[in-house]
Amino acid sequence: MADTVREIERKYEADGRHELPDLSRVAGVASVVAQPPQELDAVYYDTEDRRLAAAGITLRRRTGGDDAGWHLKLPVAPGVRDEVRAPLSPAVPRVLADLVRCRTRRAGLAPLVRIVSRRSVHRLFDDAGALLAEASADSVTADRLAHGGRSAQWTEFEVELAEGIDPAFLDTVEKRLRKAGLRPSAAPSKLARALAETDPAPARAGAEPPKRPGGPTAGDHVLRYVREQAEALLVLDTAVRRDLPDSVHQMRVATRRMRSAFRSYGGVLDRAVTDPVGEELKWLAAELGVDRDQEVLGERLQARIAALPRTLLLGPVRRRLRTSTSARRTGSRRRTVGVLDGKRYLALLDTLDALLADPPLRPAAARPVREVLPKAVLRDYRRLAGRVTSALALQPGHERDLAMHEARKAAKRARYAAEAATPALGGAAKRFAGRMKDVQTVLGDHQDSCVAREALRALAVQAHAAGEPSFTWGLLYGQEAASAAERERELPKVWARASKRKLRERLGA
Secondary structure (H helix, E strand, C coil), X not given: CCEEEEEEEEEEECCCCCCCCCCCCCCCCCEEEECCCEEEEEEEEXXXXXXXXXXXXXXXXXXXXXXXXXXXXXXXXXXXXXXXXXXXXXXXXXXXXXXXXXXXXXXXXXXXXXXXXXXXXXXXXXXXXXXXXXXXXXXXXXXXXXXXXXXXXXXXXXEEECXXXXXXXXXXHHHXXXXXXXXXXXXXXXXXHXXXXXXXXXXXXXXXCCCCCCCCEHHHHHHHHHHHHHHHHHHHHHHHHCCCCCHHHHHHHHHHHHHHHHHHCCCXXXXXXXXXXXXXXXXXXXXXXHHHHHXXXXXXXXXXXXXXXXXXXXXXXXXXXXXXXXXXXXXXXXXXXXXXXXXXXXXXXXXXXXXXXXXXXXXXXHCEHHHHHHHHHHHHHHHHHHHHHHHHXXXXXXXXXXXXXXXXXXXXXXXXXXXXXXHHHCHXXXXXXXXXXXXXXXXXXHHHHHHHHHHHHHHHHHHHHCCCCCHHHHHHHHHHHHHHHHHXXXXXXXXXXXXXXXXXXXXXX
């Protein structure tokens, strides 16, 4: 059993200061109430090569205070973390270990640092008696549990926002703290500072990678994009395990973007190496789609039913859809988590690490971005143009449905290629990506309608077999057929805007 708390806080430090300044004059604060001192004893866990720390994640077992237990802190944004809590136990709780499995994989979690904090807490209240924030001063002692057992001591200050309070209040508090001589902490967490100050061989300050003459190359840009998608995959793995909204969809998008980059930029990264990885990414996207597709379908049909007048809802329509959706959702959810726990997925993550550590660069990778990226994007555009032309030449029916589905996949690839190039090519690539997204949206809604009609037919058969009226399912089927026909009529106009010569010329300029 685990609970999650959103933590919004800021950390500060000051030379020679050990107590909080007076915060009673902070705007909006009516009273400051000191709490009894606390002693917090925490042991932080990580892999031997510090994979969690490298990702800004902390896992600790803490006693003392009013929230003793296991805490897994996951970064959300600067100064914002989700803290997933589990009760005290001798070993790392499985529910927390599972959330970071994509980081640790086959490596074990072991004690890394012990941090003891003697904490003085002051609570800040408004004139209505509502808690605004907690400000604390921590006298910290950190002991390295390996690598020579070095220790470090310091004092740090922290202001944590109360639930439901506008984060702008932290700016107000910070003004007072800065006037008192405090400055934002250079370390994002106690663990980060403890590791830095107890490292037996700290990195030399000022060391920077040499700058490449002439600016980033095509290889630099493509690799940076692929690394971003690989990191997104790991972040979203944890989000999927937590069952956060839209997480499955976003994880699926990350796999598709990476696979698309491998294919679109085959002149930069050798496809003899990336194609097998792309096939594994395709497999993962398909597995994730079992969950996501059912979610999208359910939402679409629920919206259709909600829009119908009550007089057209014949039979237990809502109940049948709810039962069908819930059964599929439960099964697909279990399957998705099983995939993330499987050997094949973990092997894929290892393969991605190896590829990025030693990328299979081709000669074009050394060339400037404007010599390589526009050509790759326009090549994907020509592929899309051929598929749209073929689809529009067909008569409405099953063959055209299939052709439009193939065009949708090509539109998505052209869009992703342009989005990947946008940081290097600027507004022209961004506008091009927007036009490709317009095409993808029309084709995607057409495909969703095709899938919905198949599901509606199945629901109508089930209803008929159960002796229920099937009128409403037939009505919804007709609405989806009309929607698909409307998308087919809309496509030529959207494609005309997306295929303007000037849009492509600006991209290559």
